[in-house]
Every structure is written in structure tokens, then in C-alpha cells.
Amino acid sequence: MIVYSLSGASGTGKSTSALQFAYEHQIEGIIDDGILIVNGEKRAGTSAKFEKNTVTAVRRAIFDESTHREAVKKAITEANLTSILLIGTSDKMTKKIAKHLDIEPITYFYYVQDIRSPREIKMARFVRETKGQHVMPIPYRQVEQNFFKRFIKKGREIFTSNRVKLGETTIVRPDFHHETINISKRVYHDVLQHETQQQKFVARIDSLQVDLSTVPTVKLVIYIKAPLDYEVIKEIQQLQILLVGAFIKTFMIEPEVINIEVKGIHK
Known part of the structure; x- marks a missing residue:
């Protein structure tokens, strides 16, 4: 054998x-x-x-x-x-x-x-x-x-x-596993929302979803600001990178997926 x-x-x-x-x-x-x-x-x-x-x-x-x-x-x-x-x-x-x-x-x-x-x-x-x-x-x-x-x-x-x-x-x-760290799901939302709201091109966050059931995934729906005198795709990609960094810094894990959907434009 x-x-x-x-x-x-x-x-x-x-x-x-x-x-x-x-x-x-x-x-x-x-x-x-x-x-x-x-x-x-x-x-x-x-x-x-x-x-x-x-x-x-x-x-x-x-x-x-x-x-x-x-x-x-x-x-x-x-x-x-x-x-x-x-x-x-x-x-x-x-x-x-x-x-x-x-x-x-x-x-x-x-x-x-x-x-x-x-x-x-x-x-x-x-x-x-x-x-x-x-x-x-x-x-x-x-x-x-x-x-x-x-x-x-x-x-x-x-x-x-x-x-x-x-x-x-x-x-x-198991019975022998006593030491755990409890993190409210609200904490994940707060960290990601805080980072997103700091971005000048973001006018409003419409919804924010975090799923930790298997691997961490994030879905963010936002409105962006007008006038569009900036590169939208570049700014969104940069936001994805910042959210990954915030997740790693705070929770020491990296999201598998961060989907950002632009729902509309606000003046």
C-alpha cells in the first residue's frame, strides 16, 4: 500500500x-x-x-x-x-x-x-x-x-x-474549541463604506453586500458624480484596489471578488 x-x-x-x-x-x-x-x-x-x-x-x-x-x-x-x-x-x-x-x-x-x-x-x-x-x-x-x-x-x-x-x-x-473572535457583519459594511465614501468621484452608495459563506465577495452599487471629467473605469479599478487593502488590513483576508456597479450619475 x-x-x-x-x-x-x-x-x-x-x-x-x-x-x-x-x-x-x-x-x-x-x-x-x-x-x-x-x-x-x-x-x-x-x-x-x-x-x-x-x-x-x-x-x-x-x-x-x-x-x-x-x-x-x-x-x-x-x-x-x-x-x-x-x-x-x-x-x-x-x-x-x-x-x-x-x-x-x-x-x-x-x-x-x-x-x-x-x-x-x-x-x-x-x-x-x-x-x-x-x-x-x-x-x-x-x-x-x-x-x-x-x-x-x-x-x-x-x-x-x-x-x-x-x-x-x-x-x-468541537467542545475543545473555546477561543473565537466575534465580528459583526456590520463591521465589514462599515469598513468598506468608510473607504468608499472617501473617494471624490463617489456621489452615493446605493447598496453594499458582503458574503462570507465560502470566500469573501463584495458587491457595491454606487452613483458617481458629474461632470464626468475623470476616467470612470480607472477610478473604479482604483477603488477595488483600495477596498482589497482595507479588507486585508482590517481582517487579514483578501476578498475573492469585488463587483462595483455604477447605477447612475448625480450632479
């Missing part, structure tokens, strides 16, 4: 990218936070994300407990896998997982920065810090029913470029 390692700091989006990464490298199985995933479905194990504290979560993730470890080892054998991906926060962690599951050595080592852009990593960290959300690369229906007292919701469906479904993700908020 060919063993792959994918490592990176907590909250950088490894689990979100796991199904796509496995598909692109023709990897049959995934070990992520204590569970075995085959063909986008949970096959065995219990997720570390439902532990009470970080110590027990780490022990669960590296299969330190014998009953848990043996159940997953048996499932790997029964699945007759030819390749498997181990996900962890470091090479040391994935090596420990491989040792505990008797699937040493690891053949290939990959890192989150190899498969995710700096923008995507920053966004993943932002979601972790502000919402305390963790991603499980298994369907919502496979999450243990007795954990529904926690924050759990459906994530997104993962497809290939030709729309073949690889699997689904589920979003959870």
Missing part, C-alpha cells in the same frame, strides 16, 4: 481539500482526525473533533487507544486499499499515525501550501478563528447522532471538473 502524508497547521483547510487531493492523486483511502474514509464515506473510527479537550483529541487523532486503533486497522485490511492518505499537523504526527496503524513507511510527503493558495489558507484560518468551525470530509448523515447537541451543519458537495461527485463535507464546532 502506498502511503501519502498531507500536513499543515491546524485550521489551514487540509480536511476541506482532502477529497479533491485524494482524487487527483488516485488515493483510495483517507485517515483524518481518527476516522477512515473510503470513496467519500466514513468506513470506521471516531472523530477527534468530538473529544472534550485538545489532549484527548490528539490521542484520538493518532490512534493512541487500542480498541479504536484495532477497529480502523481491521477496516483498512478489509477495504483492501492500494493507497491511503494520512492527514496531520506535521510530518511527526503522520509518521506516528502510520506507525500505530502498521502502515509504515510513508512514501510521499505533501504540505497544505502545496495544494492551497495563500489566500485560501488565510481564509481557512479566518473562519477557524472567528467561527470556531472545523470541517469533516464525510457526509452530514454519517456524523454520530449523539453529537447533534453541538453545532453541526452540512458543508458543501465536492465535485470534479466534469461534475463527478467525490463526496461531501460537514461543519462542526
Whole structure:
């Protein structure tokens, strides 16, 4: 069995990218936070994300407990896998997982920065810090029913470029994640509105929308000033750049899209 390692700091989006990464490298199985995933479905194990504290979560993730470890080892054998991906926060962690599951050595080592852009990593960290959300690369229906007292919701469906479904993700908020930064949606509006109102060519802001559901997107509808003795497109492009800068400076993330619509002209 060919063993792959994918490592990176907590909250950088490894689990979100796991199904796509496995598909692109023709990897049959995934070990992520204590569970075995085959063909986008949970096959065995219990997720570390439902532990009470970080110590027990780490022990669960590296299969330190014998009953848990043996159940997953048996499932790997029964699945007759030819390749498997181990996900962890470091090479040391994935090596420990491989040792505990008797699937040493690891053949290939990959890192989150190899498969995710700096923008995507920053966004993943932002979601972790502000919402305390963790991603499980298994369907919502496979999450243990007795954990529904926690924050759990459906994530997104993962497809290939030709729309073949690889699997689904589920979003959870573990008990051990206590430190979050709460930012009101009004704050995003205020920052962008303040920056826009400073521009001399802007007569009025008609509407301002910020969507943070996946990647940050901004839609701005404005009226511009007359007379038109300035280059409209150049000014709008400059405003886009300024809004990106304000977003990065204030929230440390970059919007994926900033759409500015000119609705009319005011004298």
C-alpha cells in the first residue's frame, strides 16, 4: 500500500481539500482526525473533533487507544486499499499515525501550501478563528447522532471538473474549541463604506453586500458624480484596489471578488 502524508497547521483547510487531493492523486483511502474514509464515506473510527479537550483529541487523532486503533486497522485490511492518505499537523504526527496503524513507511510527503493558495489558507484560518468551525470530509448523515447537541451543519458537495461527485463535507464546532473572535457583519459594511465614501468621484452608495459563506465577495452599487471629467473605469479599478487593502488590513483576508456597479450619475 502506498502511503501519502498531507500536513499543515491546524485550521489551514487540509480536511476541506482532502477529497479533491485524494482524487487527483488516485488515493483510495483517507485517515483524518481518527476516522477512515473510503470513496467519500466514513468506513470506521471516531472523530477527534468530538473529544472534550485538545489532549484527548490528539490521542484520538493518532490512534493512541487500542480498541479504536484495532477497529480502523481491521477496516483498512478489509477495504483492501492500494493507497491511503494520512492527514496531520506535521510530518511527526503522520509518521506516528502510520506507525500505530502498521502502515509504515510513508512514501510521499505533501504540505497544505502545496495544494492551497495563500489566500485560501488565510481564509481557512479566518473562519477557524472567528467561527470556531472545523470541517469533516464525510457526509452530514454519517456524523454520530449523539453529537447533534453541538453545532453541526452540512458543508458543501465536492465535485470534479466534469461534475463527478467525490463526496461531501460537514461543519462542526468541537467542545475543545473555546477561543473565537466575534465580528459583526456590520463591521465589514462599515469598513468598506468608510473607504468608499472617501473617494471624490463617489456621489452615493446605493447598496453594499458582503458574503462570507465560502470566500469573501463584495458587491457595491454606487452613483458617481458629474461632470464626468475623470476616467470612470480607472477610478473604479482604483477603488477595488483600495477596498482589497482595507479588507486585508482590517481582517487579514483578501476578498475573492469585488463587483462595483455604477447605477447612475448625480450632479
